[in-house]
Amino acid sequence: MSDSNYHVPVLAEQVCRYLITDEKGVYLDGTLGGGGHAEQILKKLDAEALYIGLDQDPEALTFSKKRLARFKNVVFYHGVFTEMEAAMQLANVETLTGVLLDLGISSYQVDQEARGFTFRSDVPLDMRMDPSRQQLTAGDVLNHYDYRELIRIFRQYGEEARAACIARQIVKQRKTTPIVSSGQLLKLIDRCVGGKHLKKSYARIFQALRIEVNQELELLSSALNLAVSKLKKGGRLVVISYHSLEDRIVKNFLREQENPCICPPELPECICGRQPTMKALKPKLIRPDEQEVKKNPRARSAKMRVGEKL
Numbered sequence: 001m002s003d004s005n006y007h008v009p010v011l012a013e014q015v016c017r018y019l020i021t022d023e024k025g026v027y028l029d030g031t032l033g034g035g036g037h038a039e040q041i042l043k044k045l046d047a048e049a050l051y052i053g054l055d056q057d058p059e060a061l062t063f064s065k066k067r068l069a070r071f072k073n074v075v076f077y078h079g080v081f082t083e084m085e086a087a088m089q090l091a092n093v094e095t096l097t098g099v100l101l102d103l104g105i106s107s108y109q110v111d112q113e114a115r116g117f118t119f120r121s122d123v124p125l126d127m128r129m130d131p132s133r134q135q136l137t138a139g140d141v142l143n144h145y146d147y148r149e150l151i152r153i154f155r156q157y158g159e160e161a162r163a164a165c166i167a168r169q170i171v172k173q174r175k176t177t178p179i180v181s182s183g184q185l186l187k188l189i190d191r192c193v194g195g196k197h198l199k200k201s202y203a204r205i206f207q208a209l210r211i212e213v214n215q216e217l218e219l220l221s222s223a224l225n226l227a228v229s230k231l232k233k234g235g236r237l238v239v240i241s242y243h244s245l246e247d248r249i250v251k252n253f254l255r256e257q258e259n260p261c262i263c264p265p266e267l268p269e270c271i272c273g274r275q276p277t278m279k280a281l282k283p284k285l286i287r288p289d290e291q292e293v294k295k296n297p298r299a300r301s302a303k304m305r306v307g308e309k310l
C-alpha cells in the first residue's frame with residue numbers, strides 16, 4: 001500500500017512550523033498512525049534529534065516502522081498515549097521539546113471493514129483501536145450496557161437528540177437477537193430518525209460507540225496533563241482534533257493552563273497563588289484551507305490548537 005493510501009497527514013506544514021522549536025530536540029508523537037506527520041517532521045530535524053513514535057494500533061506501528069526505516073533516530077512504542085512516560089523511559093529521556101497529538105482514527109483504520117469503524121458497509125461492530133489488548137467491543141456495549149447507560153453515551157459522546165428512542169430500540173431488539181453488525185444497528189436508528197438527519201445520526205451513534213470503546217476523552221484529558229508536565233520551557237503541545245467534544249477539552253485545557261487562578265472575581269488580587277503553565281499560541285484555532293480540504297476531504301473537520309510551556 002502507498003503511504004498516502006494509508007493516511008494523508010492533516011495540516012502537515014502547520015504542524016512542522018508550530019511543533020519544531022529546536023532541530024536537535026526530543027519530540028513525542030502520541031498518534032504515530034501511518035507516520036505521515038512523523039516523516040515530514042523528521043525530514044526537518046537534525047540526525048541528533050530524537051523522535052518517539054507511539055500508537056496503540058499494532059498495524060499502524062508495523063506500517064510506520066517500514067515507512068520511517070531510513071531514519072535512525074526514531075523510538076517506537078506500542079501503547080496508549082497516556083503511557084508516554086514509559087515510552088520516554090525506553091528512549092532514555094526526561095523532558096520533551098514537543099508533543100504532537102493528531103487524534104481519532106486514520107483513513108486506513110476506517111477503510112479496514114473488519115475493524116468496524118464505518119457505517120458505509122455492513123461490518124462487525126468492533127471499533128477497538130488495539131484489538132491485541134482491548135476486550136470490550138462496540139457489540140458488547142450494545143448488547144450488555146443497560147438502557148440508561150446507552151442513553152448517556154449516545155447523548156454525552158454523540159450529542160444525539162434521539163438517544164432515548166435509539167436506546168429503547170436496541171434494548172428491545174437484543175431480547176430476541178444479539179446486535180452484531182452495523183447493518184442491524186442502522187436499521188434500529190432508522191426507526192427513530194427521519195430523512196435528512198439520518199446520516200448525521202449514524203455518524204453520531206458510531207462516534208459515541210467509538211469514544212466509549214476506546215475511552216477516548218478520558219485518555220485525552222490525562223495525556224494533555226502529562227504532556228505539560230514533560231515539556232521543557234518553550235516546548236510546544238500541538239493537538240489536532242476532529243470533533244467538537246475533543247476540541248472543547250483541548251480549548252478548555254489550554255485556557256485553564258493559561259489562567260489557572262480560582263479566586264472569586266470580587267477579590268482585588270489573586271490569593272490562590274496558582275501560576276500559568278502554558279500560553280495558547282495565536283491564532284488560537286488553525287483550520288485547513290479550502291485547497292487542503294479539496295485534496296483531502298477527511299481534513300474538513302480538523303481543528304488544531306497549540307500551547308507553549310512557560
Ligand SMILES: C[S@@+](CC[C@H](N)C(=O)[O-])C[C@H]1O[C@@H](n2cnc3c(N)ncnc32)[C@H](O)[C@@H]1O
Binds near residue numbers: 106
Ligand atoms: C489520525 S491518526 C494519526 C495519523 C498520523 N498523524 C499520520 O500522519 O499518519 C490517529 C492515530 O492515533 C492512534 N490513537 C488514537 N488514540 C490513541 C491513544 N489514546 N493512544 C495511542 N494511539 C492512539 C490511532 O490508532 C491512529 O493510528
